[in-house]
Amino acid sequence: MSTIFPSLEWLEALSRKLNSDAKYAQIARNWEGDMCVVIEPGGPLLEKQLYYLDLWHGQCRRTEILKDLPSIRPKFVLSATYDNISHIMKGELDPMQAMMTRKLQVKGSMAYMMRNVPTVLDFVRCAREVTTEILS
Amino acid sequence: MCAGSDYGNPFLTMQPILKVNLTSGETTDYIIPIEWERDYLGGASLAARLLYTDLTQSLDPLAPESPLLFLNGPLSGTSGPTVGRFVVCGKSPATRLWAESNCGGFWGTELRFCGYDGIWITGKAEKPIYLWINEGRLEIREAAAVWGKDTYESQSIIKGEIGIPGAHVLTIGPAGENGVLFAGLYCDHGRAAGRTGLGAIAGSKNLKAIAVKGTKKIPLSRPELYAPLRSIANHALREDNLSHVFHELGTASVVDYADYLGAMPKKYFHSGIFEGAGKVSGSTMAETILAGVSACHACVIACGRVVRLYDGDKRKGPEYETIVSFGPNLLNDDLAAITRLGEICDRYGMDTISAGGTIGLAFHLFEKKVITEKDTGGLFLRWGDVKVVEQLLQLTAHCEGIGEFLAQGARRFGQHFGSEDEAVQVNGLEVAYHDPRAFSGMALVYATSPRGACHNQSEYFEVDMGQADSSIGLKFYDRQAGAEKSANVARHQDWTTVFNALVMCIFANIPAETVTELVNAACGLDWDVDDLIRSGERAWNLKRAINNRLGLTQVNDKLPKALLEPYKDGGSAGYVPPIAEMLAVYYKVRGWDPITGRPSREKLQTLGLEDVATDIWG
Numbered sequence: 001m002s003t004i005f006p007s008l009e010w011l012e013a014l015s016r017k018l019n020s021d022a023k024y025a026q027i028a029r030n031w032e033g034d035m036c037v038v039i040e041p042g043g044p045l046l047e048k049q050l051y052y053l054d055l056w057h058g059q060c061r062r063t064e065i066l067k068d069l070p071s072i073r074p075k076f077v078l079s080a081t082y083d084n085i086s087h088i089m090k091g092e093l094d095p096m097q098a099m100m101t102r103k104l105q106v107k108g109s110m111a112y113m114m115r116n117v118p119t120v121l122d123f124v125r126c127a128r129e130v131t132t133e134i135l136s
Numbered sequence: 137m138c139a140g141s142d143y144g145n146p147f148l149t150m151q152p153i154l155k156v157n158l159t160s161g162e163t164t165d166y167i168i169p170i171e172w173e174r175d176y177l178g179g180a181s182l183a184a185r186l187l188y189t190d191l192t193q194s195l196d197p198l199a200p201e202s203p204l205l206f207l208n209g210p211l212s213g214t215s216g217p218t219v220g221r222f223v224v225c226g227k228s229p230a231t232r233l234w235a236e237s238n239c240g241g242f243w244g245t246e247l248r249f250c251g252y253d254g255i256w257i258t259g260k261a262e263k264p265i266y267l268w269i270n271e272g273r274l275e276i277r278e279a280a281a282v283w284g285k286d287t288y289e290s291q292s293i294i295k296g297e298i299g300i301p302g303a304h305v306l307t308i309g310p311a312g313e314n315g316v317l318f319a320g321l322y323c324d325h326g327r328a329a330g331r332t333g334l335g336a337i338a339g340s341k342n343l344k345a346i347a348v349k350g351t352k353k354i355p356l357s358r359p360e361l362y363a364p365l366r367s368i369a370n371h372a373l374r375e376d377n378l379s380h381v382f383h384e385l386g387t388a389s390v391v392d393y394a395d396y397l398g399a400m401p402k403k404y405f406h407s408g409i410f411e412g413a414g415k416v417s418g419s420t421m422a423e424t425i426l427a428g429v430s431a432c433h434a435c436v437i438a439c440g441r442v443v444r445l446y447d448g449d450k451r452k453g454p455e456y457e458t459i460v461s462f463g464p465n466l467l468n469d470d471l472a473a474i475t476r477l478g479e480i481c482d483r484y485g486m487d488t489i490s491a492g493g494t495i496g497l498a499f500h501l502f503e504k505k506v507i508t509e510k511d512t513g514g515l516f517l518r519w520g521d522v523k524v525v526e527q528l529l530q531l532t533a534h535c536e537g538i539g540e541f542l543a544q545g546a547r548r549f550g551q552h553f554g555s556e557d558e559a560v561q562v563n564g565l566e567v568a569y570h571d572p573r574a575f576s577g578m579a580l581v582y583a584t585s586p587r588g589a590c591h592n593q594s595e596y597f598e599v600d601m602g603q604a605d606s607s608i609g610l611k612f613y614d615r616q617a618g619a620e621k622s623a624n625v626a627r628h629q630d631w632t633t634v635f636n637a638l639v640m641c642i643f644a645n646i647p648a649e650t651v652t653e654l655v656n657a658a659c660g661l662d663w664d665v666d667d668l669i670r671s672g673e674r675a676w677n678l679k680r681a682i683n684n685r686l687g688l689t690q691v692n693d694k695l696p697k698a699l700l701e702p703y704k705d706g707g708s709a710g711y712v713p714p715i716a717e718m719l720a721v722y723y724k725v726r727g728w729d730p731i732t733g734r735p736s737r738e739k740l741q742t743l744g745l746e747d748v749a750t751d752i753w754g
Contacts, residue, residue, distance in 0.1 A: 093602065096393050096601075097601050099377060099381075100377060100378055100381065100390075100393070101377065101598075101602045101603040102377040102378065102645070103602070105377060110384045110385060110389065111385050112419070114385060114390075114391075114392045114393060114419050115417065115420075117393050118396065121396075
């Protein structure tokens with residue numbers, strides 16, 4: 001079965017992956033913080049998407065597709081255009097590079113983010129691995 | 137001497153330069169030729185044009201006739217984005233090539249408020265003096281009370297003598313007085329024109345300091361256009377991710393990521409991993425000793441760190457280069473010790489990159505048993521021993537014992553002990569801490585920089601990290617790509633040269649179109665981005681021609697041995713940049729002669745440098 005990014009199926013597949021991947025569990029064992037990924041519309045994506053993930057000590061405790069941000073106050077809000085986030089998902093753009101170069105906007109503690117570079121990168125690895133197709 | 141307000145310059149904005157001959161005491165106002173201001177804008181580019189004929193191969197950089205030029209740019213001191221900088225230029229006593237080093241803080245802005253955009257020093261005072269420029273009036277004062285004092289004390293004492301609030305003091309420390317070849321000039325809480333040894337030139341002239349205070353208005357060609365533009369630019373800069381990162385974590389924010397990529401040198405560029413790297417990052421600083429932030433004039437980023445150590449006093453916190461220089465470079469993971477070592481350098485007036493780089497070489501040679509305790513005066517150089525590092529810094533600043541050789545920088549230190557090839561330097565300037573084995577673009581940057589192994593002539597590591605701004609014609613290549621990125625590197629060098637002309641901080645991550653509009657509004661020009669980059673290319677080639685006149689050839693465009701040996705581990709393991717191939721393409725892109733290393737006659741003529749073409753080609 002194909003898992004198209006972005007979709008509810010993709011978010012659920014990512015949650016399962018994060019909760020079953022031994023490497024992620026090890027690398028992210030000290031991570032404490034939920035996040036909301038905001039994908040701005042563009043190209044084939046017609047509406048803004050908000051994906052919520054509650055990440056805690058190498059596990060994903062909850063996921064949800066949100067309608068708007070005020071309903072929740074996550075530790076991190078990561079925002080990007082669909083184009084940029086597609087580049088990240090395809091492996092064409094390093095997520096840390098994206099954060100450092102305004103292609104992926106970050107609201108939240110950059111200190112925490114910079115301190116946990118391996119966790120960020122392994123989270124993105126998991127996200128890429130569950131993606132079989134990108135909306136086009 | 138008093139600067140006039142009307143000096144016949146209807147379009148561009150640079151004010152006169154105050155020329156001071158310290159031997160005769162003679163002073164004059166030098167009006168910058170308008171065509172040079174148009175072609176070079178200001179800062180290091182304009183300085184290269186002004187000093188071109190004075191910098192000869194036979195000139196001793198520490199002789200009285202050696203020039204020392206302090207220069208602003210056309211945006212300096214305005215409320216534009218990150219433009220509170222000035223540059224110091226001359227002939228480097230360390231490299232004997234073109235020297236430039238720019239500096240933040242508030243001193244350059246205050247000089248503009250005096251009605252001057254530069255100070256051009258020649259000659260040598262009979263005894264130590266400092267200059268006091270108050271509203272454009274120059275007074276030469278005795279500096280006996282501050283000679284021998286460190287840069288912090290000197291600023292404080294001179295401000296006390298002046299007694300006028302708001303004055304700013306640029307000074308050398310004991311290192312500059314003693315002729316340390318990597319001595320710099322310092323102002324405003326450790327802000328430094330640190331590289332290439334310009335502090336030693338000031339010291340050789342018995343020039344301890346320059347104090348400035350003014351209230352004049354900074355000229356702008358089209359102020360009604362400039363004001364809204366700088367608001368837009370500052371707003372964009374406030375919203376920029378990199379600005380957020382630098383504000384929150386300082387330039388040391390990149391420590392964790394640089395370590396992950398294998399871009400942060402450890403153990404004097406000989407180890408790919410160091411477990412203590414995380415203990416010295418900007419994140420760790422923010423979570424432990426950070427007590428505040430500091431900013432240069434009108435800067436919305438505020439990357440400067442204020443930290444509080446065990447004594448409870450607030451002090452300047454280290455930035456990335458200092459952290460790596462006295463941290464991973466020497467296998468030291470003590471952030472408080474790094475802070476202290478950085479402050480020792482600032483107080484003595486020594487560049488932290490070169491100081492740590494030269495001491496790193498000493499540790500490396502000690503480990504290889506090339507030098508022993510007989511050479512070090514009984515000091516055992518054990519990696520990570522910060523007490524020994526502190527002792528070496530003191531010896532260096534006073535040129536005592538082993539410090540006599542450390543004070544001459546890595547190349548000469550290596551030569552003295554028969555190991556020049558072990559020194560990680562290019563043309564006499566110690567390599568900054570952005571490893572070209574992780575970011576191959578830095579290989580070309582270091583090999584071709586006009587002042588030696590410098591990262592401020594192109595911070596290409598940011599491009600290699602993904603900041604490839606298409607508006608200035610940059611493409612993104614893999615961080616370990618080869619010759620295909622040579623043209624990109626040249627383009628980025630030209631763009632950075634514009635920043636060093638303005639003189640704008642290289643952390644200003646704002647769109648090229650906005651920079652161009654700001655320049656147009658300030659200078660009364662009607663340029664596009666390509667015109668601006670062409671100005672940078674012109675100055676890059678002019679500096680190259682200066683260095684050719686000083687004896688530089690294509691043989692000088694190379695990397696030290698250590699950077700051409702792959703790391704065994706870490707994020708850049710197994711890779712070395714193909715520097716020969718990269719250089720071959722670079723020369724073609726630049727229009728440089730591969731035999732002599734000079735810009736071709738045609739290239740110089742294309743850039744409007746006919747006189748330079750005639751000078752170096754006949």
